[in-house]
Amino acid sequence: MARERLSVVVTRRLPEPVETRLSELFDVRLRDDDTPMSRAELTAAVKDADVLVPTVTDTIDAGLLGQAGERLKLIANYGAGVDHIDVATARQRGILVSNTPGVLTDDTADMAMALIMAVVRRIPEGLAIMQKGDWEGWSPTALLGGRLAGRRLGILGMGRIGQAVARRAGAFGMQVHYHNRRRLRPEIEERFEATYWESLDQMVARMDVISINCPSTPSTFHLMNARRLKLLKPDAVIVNTSRGEVIDEHALTRMLRAGEIAGAGLDVYEHGTDINPRLRELENVVLLPHMGSATIEGRLEMGEKVLLNIKTFEDGHRPPDQVVPSML
Numbered sequence: 001m002a003r004e005r006l007s008v009v010v011t012r013r014l015p016e017p018v019e020t021r022l023s024e025l026f027d028v029r030l031r032d033d034d035t036p037m038s039r040a041e042l043t044a045a046v047k048d049a050d051v052l053v054p055t056v057t058d059t060i061d062a063g064l065l066g067q068a069g070e071r072l073k074l075i076a077n078y079g080a081g082v083d084h085i086d087v088a089t090a091r092q093r094g095i096l097v098s099n100t101p102g103v104l105t106d107d108t109a110d111m112a113m114a115l116i117m118a119v120v121r122r123i124p125e126g127l128a129i130m131q132k133g134d135w136e137g138w139s140p141t142a143l144l145g146g147r148l149a150g151r152r153l154g155i156l157g158m159g160r161i162g163q164a165v166a167r168r169a170g171a172f173g174m175q176v177h178y179h180n181r182r183r184l185r186p187e188i189e190e191r192f193e194a195t196y197w198e199s200l201d202q203m204v205a206r207m208d209v210i211s212i213n214c215p216s217t218p219s220t221f222h223l224m225n226a227r228r229l230k231l232l233k234p235d236a237v238i239v240n241t242s243r244g245e246v247i248d249e250h251a252l253t254r255m256l257r258a259g260e261i262a263g264a265g266l267d268v269y270e271h272g273t274d275i276n277p278r279l280r281e282l283e284n285v286v287l288l289p290h291m292g293s294a295t296i297e298g299r300l301e302m303g304e305k306v307l308l309n310i311k312t313f314e315d316g317h318r319p320p321d322q323v324v325p326s327m328l
């Protein structure tokens with residue numbers, strides 16, 4: 001007798017080839033329009049699906065998991081970060097959680113480097129002059145930025161993406177420093193010629209550029225708070241491609257306005273799309289709409305990871321990218 005297909009609910013529109021493959025393999029309910037599900041729609045989804053495929057724009061908290069039906073056994077997240085999912089509660093309720101690490105590492109690290117270059121070399125200011133038709137020709141003194149080679153980069157969170165940023169920064173001649181929950185093995189430090197700082201405060205105070213690459217967890221919430229931001233050198237730049245919650249956005253905005261921090265490049269925000277309007281007014285700030293992993297290749301490979309996680313689970317094994325609370 002043919003095995004009953006898993007019922008899978010996908011909360012957002014995914015790239016077409018991913019949706020097609022999901023539909024071939026499973027009994028899939030796809031989203032008609034590219035908006036996040038309402039709470040009521042999410043509740044209905046967890047009530048009768050075997051597998052939920054959410055994204056970063058869905059809040060899968062204890063309240064929602066409390067409404068989940070007996071059938072819900074896997075939350076196969078389309079994305080690496082799982083801070084929007086209450087992984088501990090899911091585990092208590094016997095629901096597995098998986099994510100899509102690795103396939104978006106290079107893309108997100110590219111974006112971190114792009115932000116570093118954009119801020120340090122003042123690219124948006126140059127672009128604005130060109131777009132307004134205000135360029136009056138080459139000048140020895142206009143739009144002078146800083147040289148990347150020789151600048152000290154401090155990476156907060158030296159995991160997959162942090163190390164990919166280190167590799168790129170090394171190629172640009174930057175000096176790589178890092179702070180991480182655990183120190184890397186000596187051979188990996190050597191590979192990046194990276195200096196480890198046990199004290200985040202001490203690292204922050206000495207860097208020219210800080211790149212945030214740790215996940216958002218209770219222990220990283222406002223790791224860059226007002227006190228720590230004040231330790232930054234006034235000519236330092238901060239770049240965030242991880243999650244907005246790691247930086248106190250209000251304090252950062254205040255200090256950027258006051259000229260106490262030279263610049264910032266942000267892909268992610270503390271309150272999602274509700275961005276502090278004052279950030280938008282600043283010339284020394286480059287803002288992107290959470291597009292670190294936004295490449296065609298990356299988004300297709302994220303889909304392949306989701307498929308593999310669900311298929312492996314269907315075959316009676318643990319999904320290869322299972323996330324458990326102790327990893328967070």
Ligand SMILES: NC(=O)c1ccc[n+]([C@@H]2O[C@H](COP(=O)([O-])OP(=O)(O)OC[C@H]3O[C@@H](n4cnc5c(N)ncnc54)[C@H](O)[C@@H]3O)[C@@H](O)[C@H]2O)c1
Nearest residue numbers: 080081108157158159160161180181214215241242292293
């Ligand atoms: N902007 C984007 O589009 C985008 C894309 C992918 C991932 N992300 C974000 O980037 C994060 C990192 O992804 P990754 O694949 O590199 O994860 P990872 O797990 O490989 O690396 C995270 C690193 O942070 C370290 N860390 C955790 N808590 C820490 C703490 N309190 N202090 C210091 N270090 C700490 C971990 O030890 C680990 O080395 C994801 O969790 C996600 O939030 C954003």
Ligand SMILES: O=C(O)[C@H](O)CO
Nearest residue numbers: 056078079080081293
């Ligand atoms: O964490 C990630 O994969 C990206 O931020 C999108 O979810």
